[in-house]
Amino acid sequence: VRVLVAGEGPAAYHLVRRLAAAGHEVTVVVRDAADASVLARRVAARVVPGDGTDPVVLERAGARRAGVVLALASRDHENLATCRAAQRLFGVPRTVALVHDPDHEEVFRALGVTATLPATRILAQMVEGATGLGAEASTVLAAGGRLALSEVVLGPGAPAVGRPVRELSLPPGALLACLLREGEAIVPGGETALREGDRLVVVARPELHQGIVAALAGGTA
């Protein structure tokens, strides 16, 4: 697949390296000319200096033949502009964007960006779990970013402890799919009572994650 990447920084560099090593034909658009020449020496990809939101630059970088456009700039407005131009002017079938402000995910999805990478949101969740500042919870995305599997651990005093599943105040559209208790996977029914230490896996839209963690584990997550 021909992949066109717009953006800079360590995430863009390491992703381009991986994609190129996997045999994909990668072109990277980098705004800064000095960064571009450094990158060109370090990765097996074609490097085009220029503004990755500019339709003229994207066309020069081969946007018309790209199967995927990956927008990895550090500003959401740049990534949206890159994806919009790729979709609308060049008919690129898949556009994938890094989204820094969690509030923007809805906008990117409404505009038909194929998949969003919610960098800040995932980082915040991992930080909360790792530092003990919030509930121990994590999430992985499925279905092109439109669904998430949220894993929540019930700590002492969590609101869900001692309650049967049917009494949980999960947000509408969230399904408690499975739970892990003492190493055993249990598919819960409405009467299954939850215990401290249970690891719950909930399937829902990604933006419901915070509400799910709050309902099950409490705290400020």
Add this chain to the structure above:
Amino acid sequence: VTGRRRVGRRVIVVGCGRLGSVLAGRLGEAGREVVVIDREPDAFERLPREFSGIPLPGDATEPSVLREAGVEGAACLLAVTEDDTVNLLVAEVARTIFQVPRVLVRVFDPARERVYRDAGLETVSPTELAAAAFLAALEGAPGSAS
């Protein structure tokens, strides 16, 4: 700012540069309730001294800033910063999240303008307007440009 007393009359101007400050001033004179947003508080010095509206410092790409500006009761939003891509994101946030009835976007780059217009945004391109004015002046009689 979030009061909804005069729902439907409020206009939000994003960007208080040369264009935004003039628009905000004129709309205020015309009796509209104006909130003008800019990331740079110094930008508000461009507003006319008698400006009756509200200057709001902040990044208008953040939905919480637009909410603070009273976007939920606004009739219209004008995205007129110097940056086409910022204008695009602000306009799409206004449309998608807040369903603002009318959103106008300033776009310098004619190639980008097509993208925005095809997507149903109302655009104004200073580049196209200037080109049209120059061409009209060239085709008119000598001296008619003035």
